[in-house]
Amino acid sequence: MDLRDWLGEAVDSVHRWQSEYPPFETHPSLRISDERFATAFAAFADRMRGNYPYFHPLYAGQMLKPPHPAAVAGYVAAMLVNPNNHALDGGKVTSEMEKEVVGELAGMFGLQTHLGHLTSSGTIANLEALYVARELHPDRGVACSADAHYTHARMCGVLGMPATAVGTDAAGRIDLDALDELLAGGTIGTVVATAGTTGLGAIDPVHDVQAIARRHGVRVHVDAAYGGFFTLLAGANGRAGLDPRPWRAIAHCDSVVVDPHKHGLQPYGCGAVLFADPAVGRFYAHDSPYTYFTSDELHLGEISLECSRAGAAAAALWLTFRLLPPTADGLGQVLAACRSAALDWAELLSASGRLRLYQRPELDIVSYFPITAGPRLSAIDHASGRMLADGMNDAQRPVFVSTLTVSADAMTRRHPSVVADRDGARILRSVLMKPESESYVDDLHARLEELAGR
Ligand SMILES: Cc1ncc(COP(=O)(O)O)c(C=O)c1O
Numbered sequence: 001m002d003l004r005d006w007l008g009e010a011v012d013s014v015h016r017w018q019s020e021y022p023p024f025e026t027h028p029s030l031r032i033s034d035e036r037f038a039t040a041f042a043a044f045a046d047r048m049r050g051n052y053p054y055f056h057p058l059y060a061g062q063m064l065k066p067p068h069p070a071a072v073a074g075y076v077a078a079m080l081v082n083p084n085n086h087a088l089d090g091g092k093v094t095s096e097m098e099k100e101v102v103g104e105l106a107g108m109f110g111l112q113t114h115l116g117h118l119t120s121s122g123t124i125a126n127l128e129a130l131y132v133a134r135e136l137h138p139d140r141g142v143a144c145s146a147d148a149h150y151t152h153a154r155m156c157g158v159l160g161m162p163a164t165a166v167g168t169d170a171a172g173r174i175d176l177d178a179l180d181e182l183l184a185g186g187t188i189g190t191v192v193a194t195a196g197t198t199g200l201g202a203i204d205p206v207h208d209v210q211a212i213a214r215r216h217g218v219r220v221h222v223d224a225a226y227g228g229f230f231t232l233l234a235g236a237n238g239r240a241g242l243d244p245r246p247w248r249a250i251a252h253c254d255s256v257v258v259d260p261h262k263h264g265l266q267p268y269g270c271g272a273v274l275f276a277d278p279a280v281g282r283f284y285a286h287d288s289p290y291t292y293f294t295s296d297e298l299h300l301g302e303i304s305l306e307c308s309r310a311g312a313a314a315a316a317l318w319l320t321f322r323l324l325p326p327t328a329d330g331l332g333q334v335l336a337a338c339r340s341a342a343l344d345w346a347e348l349l350s351a352s353g354r355l356r357l358y359q360r361p362e363l364d365i366v367s368y369f370p371i372t373a374g375p376r377l378s379a380i381d382h383a384s385g386r387m388l389a390d391g392m393n394d395a396q397r398p399v400f401v402s403t404l405t406v407s408a409d410a411m412t413r414r415h416p417s418v419v420a421d422r423d424g425a426r427i428l429r430s431v432l433m434k435p436e437s438e439s440y441v442d443d444l445h446a447r448l449e450e451l452a453g454r
Contacts, residue, residue, distance in 0.1 A: 003069040010077035052392075052400055057440035058447075060430035061402040063198075063226060067316070068265035074319030075267055075312045083311030085118070086301035089294040094311030097318035098300060105258060106274050108231060108326040110251035115281050116274035117304050118260075118314055122225030123151045125257040125273035127158070128305055129221045130190070132255065132275065134159050135283040136219065137189025143182055144192035145174035147199055149223060152192055164188065170413045171359060172202030176212060183216035190219040193253070195246060196227015199404050199429065200358075201342075201365030203227065203242075207249035220253040225271065228258030230339070230363050232332035239343060240336035242362075252276075260317050263335060263433060265324065270313040337435030338364035345432070348445040354452040355445075358406070358427050359414055364437075367404060369427040370452040375418045377408055381425035387451045388428065399447045404429040 054064040067075070084090035085098055098118055106114035119125040130152070133142060141162035144152045148165075156163035166182060167175045174193065182188060191213050193204040206222055213220045224231070235244035250256050254276055261270040284303045292299045301307060324330045342361040349357040349368050358367035370387060372379035384403055391399040404427055408420035411427075430444070437444070 001069055001073075003072060006069065006073040007076060010073045011080065014077055014080040053398075055434075057434055057437045057444070058398065059400040060432060060437065060444055061400045063262050063431050063433055065434050067261075067267040068320055068324070070323050071266050071316040071320045075316035078312035078315030079310070081311075083315075085309045085311045085314055086304075086307050087291040087294070087299040088297060089291070090308075091300075091311035091314075094314045094318075095300055098311075098314035099298075101260075101314060101317045101321055102272060102274065104321055104326055105260075105272055109228075109256055109258075109274065110248065111256075111274060111276055112251070113278055114274050114276060115278035115303060116272060117300050118309065118317070119271040119273055119304065120269050120306060120309060120313075122149075122223075122257055122259040122262070122271045123155070124306060125225065125259070125271035126151060126192075126221075126223055127155045128273045129255040129257060129275075130155050130159055130161070130192075131305060132280045132283055133190035133219060133221060134161050136280075140189030141187055142190050142192060143179065143188045144223075145194060145197070145204060147172050147174075147197045147202065148192055148194050149198050149225070152223070162187075168202070168410075171362075172197055172200040172410075174204045174209060176205065176208050179209065180212050180216075183212060183218050186216075188216075188218055190221055190254070192221050192223055193246075194227075195222050195224040195250065196230060196363050198226060199365075200367055201227065201361060201363035201431075203246050203362050206246040206253065210249050210253055219255075222250050222253050222256040224250065225257050225259040226262050227363055228256065229263040229326065229331055230335055232326065232328050232330075232335055233339060236328060236332070236336070238336075240339045242339075263338075264317065264326075264331070265320055265334070266313065266317055269310055270317060334435050335364075337438045338432050341432040341435075341437040341441050342366050344438070344441045345430070345445060348441065352445075352449060354449045356415070358411075364432045366430045366432060367427055368430075368448075369425075375415075376421045377411065377418060377425040378421050380411075380418070380427065381422070383452070384426040384428050386454075387448070388426075390451050390454065391447070397447065399444065399451070401448070402429045402431070403427065 053059050055066050083094045085095050102116045142156050143164045145168050146165040147168050153163040166178050193206045193209040210220050231247040233242045234247035257273050259271045260266040261268045281303045342364045345366045349355050355368050369380050370383040407424045411418050
C-alpha cells in the first residue's frame, strides 16, 4: 500500500462525512496560509531529520520502529474526528472498536472471561493492574524479578505498596526457589511475572510462578508489555516456535498487560490491560456528573484510571487487526521473522572471534559483548561504550545498537572466565523488532565485528 495515496483517502473520507453537515467557515483566528505553513513545515521537517533511523534495519537499538502504514492511515482518519474513548458520547464508534480489539487480545491469550481496555502506555497498564492488586490485598505487597521493568517498583511507590525484587537465574528468569520462600512469608499479595524482560527478552516461567503463587494464595499479574504478541509463536512448528507453557498459563493468571505500541505495529499511545475476572470493575466505581450520560452501556472511562484517551489509538489498532490479526498466520508471521533474525545473529555471534553472545535470545533481543584482550569487566564496559558511540557517529556507515548494564554476578554466572574487576559493565544489546532484520543480520554482524576490531 502506498501511504501517500491512503493518507489522501483518509482525509477525503473524513471530508465526505463532514460534508453531510451544514457548511461553515473556519474561524479567521485559525486560518494559516500555505505560504506560512510551508516555512514552518520546512523548519519542522529539517528538525525531524535529527532522529535516529528507527525505520531501518541498521537501527538495531531499542524497541523502536514506525507503525504500519495501515495504522497510520487509520490513526490519521480517526484523529481528524478526534474521538475520546473516555465516554461513549466522546468516542461513540472508537469505543466499540476498542472493545472489539480488547476482545481479540483476550482471545489471543486464551482468557475465558475478561475486562480490559487500552491505555496510553505499558506503564499505565501495569499501574492499573497494580492498583487492582492493592485493592484486593491492601495489606500485602508485590513481588517481581530484579529484571522486571523499573516502573513496577516506581508504581508500587505511587500506590504506597512495598515492592520486593526476587533474584534471577542464569538465564535472566525469576528464581523460583527464592520466590517460593518469599511467598511463604505471607507478605506478598501479587506476583508480577514478566513474559519478555526489557533487557534480555527473558521469559519468566509463568506456569511455574502461577503454581507457586496459587499454593500460597497469591495473585499473578503478567507483564507482557513487550513480549505479549510472541504468544502467537507458542507451540509453533519450526525454529521460531516457543515453549508453549508460559504463554498458555497466562490464560489462568489474574491480569496481563500487552503493548500494541511495541509489537502490535501501532504508534505510541497504545498499551492494554486485561483482567480475567470482570468483577474487578468494581474497584473503578466513581461518579462523574458531566459524563456517561448517553447510554447505560459500559463507558470505558468507567473501568479505567485515565480520563481522556485517544479514540484514534483504538481505531488504528482495529484497522491494523483487520489486515494483520493477532493470529499465528497474521501478526505471528511478523514476530516469527523477528525471532528468526535474533536466532540467526546468535549463531553468528557464537562463531565470532571478536564478539561473544551474552545469552541465547528467547525472543528478538540479542545481547553480546566485545572480546577484549583481557576479559575484564572494565575492558568490556569501555569497549561496549566505544562501539556504541563509534557506530552512531560514523557518518558514512552508521549502525545503531544499545547498551545494557549487567552486574558482575550476572556476567560471571554466564561467563565464568570474565574477571569481575568492578561491580558491573555495559554490554551491547539489539532489539530486532523489524521483520526486515531477518535479511540484514549478516550486514549487522559484519558491521559490529568491524567496530569490535577497531
Ligand atoms: C516489560 C515491560 N514492561 C513495561 C514497559 C513500559 O512500557 P511503556 O514504555 O509503554 O510505558 C516496558 C517498556 O519497554 C517493558 O518492556
